[in-house]
Amino acid sequence: MPAPTPTDRTFLGRLSLPERRFLADALRAETVGGVLLLVAAIAALVWANTLGDSYESVRNFHIGPAALGLDLSLQHWAADGLLAIFFFVAGIELKRELVAGELRDPKAAALPVVAALCGMAAPALVYVLTNAVGGGSMDGWAVPTATDIAFALAVLAVIGTSLPSALRAFLLTLAVVDDLFAILIIAVFFTSDLNFAALLGAVAGLAVFWLLLRKGVRGWYVYVPLALVIWGLMYNSGVHATIAGVAMGLMLRCTRKEGEDHSPGEHIEHLVRPLSAGLAVPLFALLSAGVAVTGDSLTDVFTQPVTLGVVLGLVVGKAVGIFGGTWLAARFTRAELNKDLAWGDVFAVAALAGIGFTVSLLIGELAFEGDAALTGEVKAAVLIGSLIAALLATVLLKLRVRRYQALCAEEERDDDHDGIPDMYEQDDPAYHLRMAEIYEKKAAEHRERAQLAGASRDGGDSPA
Secondary structure, three states: OOOOOOOOOEEOOOOOHHHHHHHHHHHHHHHHHHHHHHHHHHHHHHHHHHOHHHHHHHHOOEEOOHHHOOOEEHHHHHHHHHHHHHHHHHHHHHHHHHHHOHHHOHHHHHHHHHHHHHHHHHHHHHHHHHHHHHOOOOOOOOHHHOOOHHHHHHHHHHHOOOOOHHHHHHHHHHHHHHHHHHHHHHHHHOOOOOOHHHHHHHHHHHHHHHHHHHOOOOOHHHHHHHHHHHHHHHHHHOOOOHHHHHHHHHHOOOOOOOOOOOOHHHHHHHHHHHHHHHHHHHHHHHHHOOOOOOHHHHHHHHHOHHHHHHHHHHHHHHHHHHHHHHHHHHHHHOOEEOOOOOHHHHHHHHHHOOOOOHHHHHHHHHHOOOOHHHHHHHHHHHHHHHHHHHHHHHHHHHOOHHHHHHHHHHHHOOOOOOOOOHHHOOOOHHHHHHHHHHHHHHHHHHHHHHHHHHHHHHOOOOOO
16 A cells, blocks of 8 residues: 555545556466465365375475485475465565555555454463463464455455455455564564574575575576575574575565566566466465364364364454454544445454464474374364355355445546546646546537437427
8 A cells, every 4th residue: 555645644545546457467366376386275175074094195295305405295295385475475565565566665664563463462362371270282373364365365255255456455464464473473482403504505595596686696596596495404404494585575576667568576476366266375374274064073172272262263253353453553643444445344354364374384384293193183273264254244244245246346447547546636727628528528418419309309300
């Protein structure tokens, strides 16, 4: 979302036209990826519950050079390798937000940052309280803190809600900030014993990567091999390998120079995002989301403190945390909510952010590594919590669907057919001149048709 001017204190106000177009492109790709993610998750569940032995055999199949410390199962390749691509794109998104988007201006960034922080702290607190009362494990506190933007947008695509662009932008910005703190959680709390030699090698590789970018060196054949080396060193260092993807994404330039249609970061994101959304994340879901679902396992989700804490964290903690953080930040910054929207709309988006899939599954695997039974139960809790959050958000959004459709129609209206929505031209004198000409032409056509109709009724000759 654009940074507001000193006189613009409107929260969820109109986006700038370039930001709106960028948002439309980004959300289109995320939505397609989310649908694929949804299909992959369903396929994993069907596979695991019909041919469970073959599913376990496939995802536990090991491949890779053991001499390099990379003899990994397919499940680990998906979690540590493919998700590095996902986090690389997340790093580019974060960089763009920091230099050209909502997070560029500290005042404008206050709302989404506070909302995202509260949207991560509240689920963690709900989890901790649930397990403190029930005597469960505290290791999974970070599981319900993450938001899966692709899955959330897939839900929007399925229910067909015409969500106004400002609300979509707020959801996307929330997810970007959420990803940043999820990355920090993984780096700080899920780093095993450090191999300093490998870590120094990874840092040196990142320095070379940065230097090549600054020198303007081009060619995938330079960067892809270097990225693989950095990833391998990061994996062997004990730091989660996805951090390498984030670091490289943050190094790309996301501001445009004179004469550029797209910055290098935007260009590379455009190339890599389909690989991330269309292959990396769905494959991770296919190899991670397969859990055995039985009557007893579903009962356990709502009776065991660990799994109940995850479900309540996603459904209750996310919605209350994001909504409460947003309301408080708006109150203290004296930002007024867009008059076309209501606080109920913000709560619906907050509920939608309770869909925590990709990163939640990853953190669940890291938090309970070595305990296959508990890992499976936590995955089931993530799936059920995300499903409940999706259903709740669907109901809330459907209550206002007519209002959203009217707002979207107004955003898209282009009476002069120049490719620019009219709402962005209302202060342009040239626009009003064009519209006056259009209306005068229509009025002349209407008068001519009326004269012809009158002449026809009187039996006289046509004025022509």
